[in-house]
Amino acid sequence: MKRLKTVRLEDLIPRMAELFRKKNAGGFAYSWGAFGRDCVSGFLVGIVAMPLAMAFSIAAGGTPAQGLYTAIIAGFFVSVLGGSRFQIAGPTGAFVVIIYGIISRQGMAGLTAATIIAGILLILMGLSGLGKFIKYIPYPVTTGFTTGVGLLIFSQQVKDFFGLDIAQSSPEFIEKWMQHFSAARTIDITTLAVGLGTIAVIIALRRLAPRIPGAAVAVFASTVVCYIFKLQTPTIGDVFGSIASSALPAPNFPAITLATVRDVFPDAFSIALLAAIESLLSAVVADGMGGDRHNSNTELMAQGVGNIAAVIFGGIPATGAIARTAANIKSGAVSPVSGVIHSVTLVLFVLFLAPAATMIPLACLSAVLMVVSWDMSNLARFLRIVKTAPKSDVFVLLCTFALTVLVDLTFAVEIGVLLAVFLFIRRMIEIADVKPQNNELISALAMGNMEKDTEKSIRALHSNDIEVYEIDGPFFFGVADMLQNVLLHLARPPKTVILRMRAVPAIDSTGIAALESFLMNCRGRKIRLVITEICPQPKSALEKAGFTAACGRENFIATLEEAIESCN
Numbered sequence: 001m002k003r004l005k006t007v008r009l010e011d012l013i014p015r016m017a018e019l020f021r022k023k024n025a026g027g028f029a030y031s032w033g034a035f036g037r038d039c040v041s042g043f044l045v046g047i048v049a050m051p052l053a054m055a056f057s058i059a060a061g062g063t064p065a066q067g068l069y070t071a072i073i074a075g076f077f078v079s080v081l082g083g084s085r086f087q088i089a090g091p092t093g094a095f096v097v098i099i100y101g102i103i104s105r106q107g108m109a110g111l112t113a114a115t116i117i118a119g120i121l122l123i124l125m126g127l128s129g130l131g132k133f134i135k136y137i138p139y140p141v142t143t144g145f146t147t148g149v150g151l152l153i154f155s156q157q158v159k160d161f162f163g164l165d166i167a168q169s170s171p172e173f174i175e176k177w178m179q180h181f182s183a184a185r186t187i188d189i190t191t192l193a194v195g196l197g198t199i200a201v202i203i204a205l206r207r208l209a210p211r212i213p214g215a216a217v218a219v220f221a222s223t224v225v226c227y228i229f230k231l232q233t234p235t236i237g238d239v240f241g242s243i244a245s246s247a248l249p250a251p252n253f254p255a256i257t258l259a260t261v262r263d264v265f266p267d268a269f270s271i272a273l274l275a276a277i278e279s280l281l282s283a284v285v286a287d288g289m290g291g292d293r294h295n296s297n298t299e300l301m302a303q304g305v306g307n308i309a310a311v312i313f314g315g316i317p318a319t320g321a322i323a324r325t326a327a328n329i330k331s332g333a334v335s336p337v338s339g340v341i342h343s344v345t346l347v348l349f350v351l352f353l354a355p356a357a358t359m360i361p362l363a364c365l366s367a368v369l370m371v372v373s374w375d376m377s378n379l380a381r382f383l384r385i386v387k388t389a390p391k392s393d394v395f396v397l398l399c400t401f402a403l404t405v406l407v408d409l410t411f412a413v414e415i416g417v418l419l420a421v422f423l424f425i426r427r428m429i430e431i432a433d434v435k436p437q438n439n440e441l442i443s444a445l446a447m448g449n450m451e452k453d454t455e456k457s458i459r460a461l462h463s464n465d466i467e468v469y470e471i472d473g474p475f476f477f478g479v480a481d482m483l484q485n486v487l488l489h490l491a492r493p494p495k496t497v498i499l500r501m502r503a504v505p506a507i508d509s510t511g512i513a514a515l516e517s518f519l520m521n522c523r524g525r526k527i528r529l530v531i532t533e534i535c536p537q538p539k540s541a542l543e544k545a546g547f548t549a550a551c552g553r554e555n556f557i558a559t560l561e562e563a564i565e566s567c568n
Contacts, residue, residue: 014298014302015083042328042333045324045327045328046345049071049088049090052324056093056369059096061099064236065350068243069248070315071346073315074089074307075318076340080340081298082336082339083283083299084283084292086336086338088339092318094319094376095316096369099111106267110260114264115268115310115316117264117268119304123300125276131295132296144399145401147404148402153369156369157370161367163186163187164184194225199367201221202215215371233362235358243354249314251312270414275317385397396416434469434472434479434482434483434486435469467497469497470499470503471499471504473504474508493527496530498560502532505538506537530563531551532558
């Protein structure tokens with residue numbers, strides 16, 4: 001079993017550092033031509049990110065300006081310090097629901113504290129080397145909560161998309177839909193037409209010109225149409241007021257007490273876990289599209305720094321954005337410089353075009369998020385798992401989905417991970433076993449498949465009253481109970497029990513305790529216990545635990561033949 005390797009300092013060097021080398025190990029050399037391509041891709045991704053950053057922030061209960069600040073700050077730090085050449089960070093759909101819930105319960109101050117703690121957790125994950133393991137969270141868990149989040153985002157946009165007259169939307173899924181149905185008579189046709197038109201433009205551009213940023217074009221077109229024809233529909237300015245055309249706000253370092261940590265830590269854990277999963281998933285997608293190989297631990301540390309910096313400057317949580325990262329690669333990005341240019345593009349927008357953003361209709365931003373929610377939900381993938389996966393995977397999928405939609409995303413993430421652990425344990429128990437081997441060995445002897453020396457040893461099994469058992473698979477608490485049942489199923493106690501451990505790659509403390517209990521039971525029945533063919537990790541673990549000395553070093557024998565011969 002692989003151990004968690006200590007992360008070395010050289011393993012945490014950001015990919016941006018490659019620009020200062022003449023040529024790296026992968027043959028990549030930066031040039032003015034590469035810089036030009038990064039500028040073009042960064043500018044295009046900045047245009048794509050602008051409406052998404054504002055839309056995600058509004059949906060999460062923040063302001064349009066907070067979304068822009070987040071994309072600028074988090075995008076900059078993740079590009080400069082990250083472990084991927086192509087990653088673009090900013091507000092994402094996965095965070096919408098969890099941020100909305102935290103703001104509802106804890107306020108913006110609670111969100112800031114939770115995000116700072118989450119950033120620290122992400123940095124610790126990177127330093128400890130957990131980056132390579134976070135991405136192994138089972139597919140049913142990630143699919144369940146991403147599909148659930150997609151449905152929740154869609155539900156949150158119904159009010160603005162249809163122009164419903166609802167004073168305050170309920171944060172609860174069922175109550176929210178009851179409000180929607182109760183207010184169905186207040187649908188505003190103009191607002192609905194703007195939303196449908198926005199979706200139509202996005203879909204048309206996806207099919208006819210997929211390289212063009214559909215969301216940005218659709219938002220621009222909808223805004224222009226509403227302005228020219230004086231369409232009466234709520235805009236960003238109507239609800240949130242103006243967006244200041246100035247530099248970023250001054251940093252604000254909140255006072256975080258121990259009581260605050262206790263209150264927001266579950267939310268902070270969910271933010272950190274979600275940020276880790278989505279950012280590493282985005283980096284893996286980027287590797288496949290760009291032919292690169294990211295550094296998971298460096299990426300997690302950058303995500304931690306980016307999130308801390310984002311909320312200090314008035315933003316909200318951020319992570320790697322798969323859609324924007326893919327757009328970055330498709331636009332010709334060469335290095336993390338494109339991510340920096342993306343941030344610069346957004347800064348220029350805030351400085352010179354922020355007043356124009358107040359004219360954007362909320363309906364078209366809702367339409368953009370409805371398209372995002374459809375992409376996130378990926379119903380085809382969800383239904384494929386339901387139809388083809390084992391029942392245990394389907395159970396995990398449906399539980400995670402239901403908890404995400406009906407209870408709380410924080411709770412869903414925690415329970416989803418817990419279910420994943422139980423699923424892993426169950427699978428390990430299914431493949432692990434404690435098997436009697438006497439009959440198998442004697443059958444092999446009868447078939448003439450034994451070497452001469454081995455044949456002599458096998459014949460000694462019955463004459464010397466020996467029982468051979470093999471432990472197959474990792475010896476942890478799931479297998480411990482199987483070992484305890486060995487002596488109970490014997491018709492009469494033998495003189496010797498031999499445990500073959502050639503197929504045991506690792507043992508945990510519960511497995512060691514089970515062996516100690518088994519040894520005591522053997523001695524109580526005057527049975528000799530012999531351990532043979534033991535692997536390095538279990539051998540070292542048993543030595544450190546004192547079991548080797550308790551059992552007797554002479555009872556640890558290299559081969560089965562030698563173990564049987566020692567019983568003569």
